[in-house]
Amino acid sequence: MNYPLWDVPFLGGTWIIGLIASVHVFVSHFAVGGGAFFAVTEQWAYKTGDQRIYDYLKKHSLFFLLLTTVFGAVTGVGIWWAISLVNPSGTATLIQTFTLGWAEEYLFFVAEIATIIVYYYTWDRISKEQHLNLARWYAFLSIMTLVIINGILTFMLTPGHWLQSRYWLEGFFNETYWPSLFLRLLMMAALAGMYALVTASLIKEVDFRAKMLRYASKWFLPIFILGPVVGYWYFINVPHDALQNIMTGIQASGIGNFSVLARAIYMSLILSGTILLYAFVGPYLNAKGFSFHAAVMFLICGLLVTSISEWSREMLRKPYVIYGYMYSNGLIKEQVATLNQKGFALNAKWVPKHISEQQLGQKMFQYQCASCHTQHGYRSMHKLLGERDEEAITAFLQILRKTSPQENPYTGIMPPVIGTDEELKALSRYLYSEHHPETGSLASKRAILNTETTTQKTH
Amino acid sequence: MVSVTKVFDWLDQRLSIRTWQQLAEKKTVPIHRHSVWYYLGGIALVLLLVQVATGGLLMVYYIPELASAHASILKINTQINFGWFIRSLHSWGANIMILALFVHLFSTYFMKAYRPPRELTWLTGLALMVLAFGFGFTGYLLPWDEVSFFATKIGIDITSKTPFIGEFMASMLRGGPEVGQATLSRFFVIHIFLLPLGLLALLGVHLLMIQLHGISEPDAVKALPEAQKESEKFFPTFVLKDLMVWLLVLNALSVLVGIFPWGLGPEADPYAPAPEGIKPEWYFLAMFQFLKLMPPTIGPLEGEQVGMMIFGIIGLLFAAMPFIDRGHNPKLSGWARLFGQIVLVGFVFFTIWGFAS
Numbered sequence: 001m002n003y004p005l006w007d008v009p010f011l012g013g014t015w016i017i018g019l020i021a022s023v024h025v026f027v028s029h030f031a032v033g034g035g036a037f038f039a040v041t042e043q044w045a046y047k048t049g050d051q052r053i054y055d056y057l058k059k060h061s062l063f064f065l066l067l068t069t070v071f072g073a074v075t076g077v078g079i080w081w082a083i084s085l086v087n088p089s090g091t092a093t094l095i096q097t098f099t100l101g102w103a104e105e106y107l108f109f110v111a112e113i114a115t116i117i118v119y120y121y122t123w124d125r126i127s128k129e130q131h132l133n134l135a136r137w138y139a140f141l142s143i144m145t146l147v148i149i150n151g152i153l154t155f156m157l158t159p160g161h162w163l164q165s166r167y168w169l170e171g172f173f174n175e176t177y178w179p180s181l182f183l184r185l186l187m188m189a190a191l192a193g194m195y196a197l198v199t200a201s202l203i204k205e206v207d208f209r210a211k212m213l214r215y216a217s218k219w220f221l222p223i224f225i226l227g228p229v230v231g232y233w234y235f236i237n238v239p240h241d242a243l244q245n246i247m248t249g250i251q252a253s254g255i256g257n258f259s260v261l262a263r264a265i266y267m268s269l270i271l272s273g274t275i276l277l278y279a280f281v282g283p284y285l286n287a288k289g290f291s292f293h294a295a296v297m298f299l300i301c302g303l304l305v306t307s308i309s310e311w312s313r314e315m316l317r318k319p320y321v322i323y324g325y326m327y328s329n330g331l332i333k334e335q336v337a338t339l340n341q342k343g344f345a346l347n348a349k350w351v352p353k354h355i356s357e358q359q360l361g362q363k364m365f366q367y368q369c370a371s372c373h374t375q376h377g378y379r380s381m382h383k384l385l386g387e388r389d390e391e392a393i394t395a396f397l398q399i400l401r402k403t404s405p406q407e408n409p410y411t412g413i414m415p416p417v418i419g420t421d422e423e424l425k426a427l428s429r430y431l432y433s434e435h436h437p438e439t440g441s442l443a444s445k446r447a448i449l450n451t452e453t454t455t456q457k458t459h
Numbered sequence: 460m461v462s463v464t465k466v467f468d469w470l471d472q473r474l475s476i477r478t479w480q481q482l483a484e485k486k487t488v489p490i491h492r493h494s495v496w497y498y499l500g501g502i503a504l505v506l507l508l509v510q511v512a513t514g515g516l517l518m519v520y521y522i523p524e525l526a527s528a529h530a531s532i533l534k535i536n537t538q539i540n541f542g543w544f545i546r547s548l549h550s551w552g553a554n555i556m557i558l559a560l561f562v563h564l565f566s567t568y569f570m571k572a573y574r575p576p577r578e579l580t581w582l583t584g585l586a587l588m589v590l591a592f593g594f595g596f597t598g599y600l601l602p603w604d605e606v607s608f609f610a611t612k613i614g615i616d617i618t619s620k621t622p623f624i625g626e627f628m629a630s631m632l633r634g635g636p637e638v639g640q641a642t643l644s645r646f647f648v649i650h651i652f653l654l655p656l657g658l659l660a661l662l663g664v665h666l667l668m669i670q671l672h673g674i675s676e677p678d679a680v681k682a683l684p685e686a687q688k689e690s691e692k693f694f695p696t697f698v699l700k701d702l703m704v705w706l707l708v709l710n711a712l713s714v715l716v717g718i719f720p721w722g723l724g725p726e727a728d729p730y731a732p733a734p735e736g737i738k739p740e741w742y743f744l745a746m747f748q749f750l751k752l753m754p755p756t757i758g759p760l761e762g763e764q765v766g767m768m769i770f771g772i773i774g775l776l777f778a779a780m781p782f783i784d785r786g787h788n789p790k791l792s793g794w795a796r797l798f799g800q801i802v803l804v805g806f807v808f809f810t811i812w813g814f815a816s
Contacts, residue, residue, distance in 0.1 A: 254543030286699035
C-alpha cells in the first residue's frame, strides 16, 4: 500500500513475472550447470587428449556465451523490472533485508560474465592448462551466484528465525536452503546435459556424435539417483500449512477445487520421470539414432518440467510472498488487525483522501485482489463471483476478512481482506457493478427506487 | 546372483527368444522424409495399452446399474485415491488414441501402403478403426450422465437409419423400447468383453501381417535405386526411437490429464427434456453434422437413410481400395488420392462446423 501499482488487465501482473522468470530460469540454470559441464568435459579432453572434444566445446561455448550473457542478462533485468512494478512491497523487503547478499551476487555475476567472455575468446590463445583453469574458475563463480540467490529464494518460503530476529543471515540460511541448493545443482546438471544433447546432435562424425550424446546423457544420472532423496529432504522442511495445501489438492483433484498446486506437482513428477527414461532409451541406448529433432523435443520437455517445478515452488508460498510475514498482495501479516480498525484508505499512501465509493472499491480491488485476480482474464472475478448478488459478495468478503481457518476456509490460499465495514461494502458494490453494468449496484437501484417513490408521492 | 545371460538362456530354451530377436533384427524400417508417419501405429498401440490398464482399474469400482452407475463414477472421481487420474487417463487416452488412429489411417492411405500384398493389413486396420469407434460409442454411455445419455439416444437413432439392418441393430443395442438398464448392461458387456475379444483377434492378425510383409515404402522411395535407399534396423534402433515417441505421447497425455481432469455431468434423467446443443464425441461430429444437413426425405427414402448410405459407400470404397488401386494404373492411383483428400477435407470441415454450430 506504500507504492503505486501496475494494473495488468486480463493477464495479471503475476503472469508477467512468471513468463519472464520462466525464461530466465531456463538460461540461468543452464549458466550454472553449463559451467560445471565445461570444467568436467574440458578436463576429460585434457586427460584423453582428444582434439574432437575441444572442437566440440569451442562450438558449444559460443552457443553458451550468446545464450547466457545476452538472453540471460536481458531476462534477469526483466525480472527486476516486473517484480518491482507488480509487487513493489515484496521487492523492497527483499532488497532491504539482503542488501549485502544482492551486492555479493552482483559481484559474482559480473565476474562470471567476464570469465565466460575470456573463456570463449582465449580458445587456442592460451595454454590448455590455463584454459582448463578458466573453465574451473567459471564453474566456481556461477555456482556462487546460485549459492547466494538460493538463500533469498528459499527465504521467501521459509524465512526461519528471521521472523523473530530480523537478522538477514538467519533468513538466508533457512530450513530449505540446503535441500534447495542441492536440488537446484542436480537440476542444473540435467539441464546442462539437455542443452549439450542439442549441440552434440549436430556433430557430423557419426561415432563421435554417438560418443558425445552418450556422455551428455550421463549428466542426468545425478538427479536420477539423488533427486528423490533430496526432493524428500526439501518437502519435509516446507511449512506444514503449505504441505496441507498439497494434501487438500490431492484429495480434491477430481473436483478441481484447490488442486492446482497438487496437479502441478503431479505433472512435474511425471515429466521428470519421463525425461529420465527418455535419456536412457534415447541418447544413451540409441545414440546413433538420436537426431537433432529428438534433442529439441527433449529440451522442450526439460524446460517444461523446469518451469512447472518453479511455478509449483512459487505456489507453495501461497498466500504469502514472504511466508508468515508478507501476503502476496504486499500486506504485512502483523498489520492486519490495526488496518481492520483504522481502515484501508487511511493507510494506503497512493489512494486519494476524497474519492467516490466506486473509486474506493476499485482501489480496494487493485491493492488487495489484483495481485492474483483479474476482472475477466486470469483467475477471473467474473467467473469466481458467478451469480452472487451484492449482498452475497459482501457476505463472502466478510468470511475472507476472518483470519482463523475455522471461520475462513480460504486462509491457506488467500490473504485476508482488510478494511472497515464501509470499505468492504464499497468493494462488493464495485465488484457487483463491474460484472453487472446493465443493472448497477443494489444501492444505486435502491436509490432509483426511492427517487421514483418520492416522485410518485409528490404527484 | 544369477546373471542376466543365464536368465536369457533359460527363457530362450523355452520361448526361442533368439529366433524372434533375429527376426526383429532382420527387419528394417525405411528412412525418408515421410518416415515420421511410421510412428503412428505404435502410438495407437501404446495408447491402447493405457486403455486396457486403466479400463481394468476402473472396472474395480464401476457398477453397471442404473441407480449406481453415475454414483460409482462420482466416487471414482472424488473419493478413490487417484481415481480421477485413472479415469481421466482412460477418457483422454481414448480420444487421443482415436486421433492417432485417424492420422495412421490417412497417412497409410496416402502412402499407398494398402496395395498388394498388404490388403489384409489394410482391412484389419480398417476393422480396428471401426472397433475403436465402437469402444468410444459404448464407453461414452457408461458414466450415465446427462450428455452421454442423450448423445447415445441420438446415436442409436442414427444407427436405426442404416438401410436394411438399422432397426435390428438399434433394437439390439437398446435392448428395449427406450435407452435404459438393458442398454447400459449391453453397452457394458460390448465395451469390456465383445469389443476387446474382436480387438485381440484383429490386432493379432494386423501385427502378424506387418511382420510378414514388412513396412511399405512410398512410390517415390520405391523408385529410387537400391544404393540410394536408406533404412535402419527395426530392433533395436527403431524400437528405441519408438519408445522415445511413446514417452512423449504419455507425457502429453499426463499434461492433459493434469491440467484438464475429465469431468462428470449431472446424472441422466430419462424423463427430462434433452438439453440444448447435445453433440456426440468429436469423432462422430462430422457424420452428425452431415446428417443434420439432409432434407427429411430424398425420393422414397428418408434423408438420414441416404446419409447413412453415403457413409456406407465411403467405407466400402476405403475397404475396396487395395483391389481398385493396385499400383499398375497411375490414373487410378490419382483418383484414389483425390478420393482420400476429399474424404479427409470433408471430415475436417464437417467436424469444425459441428463444433462451431
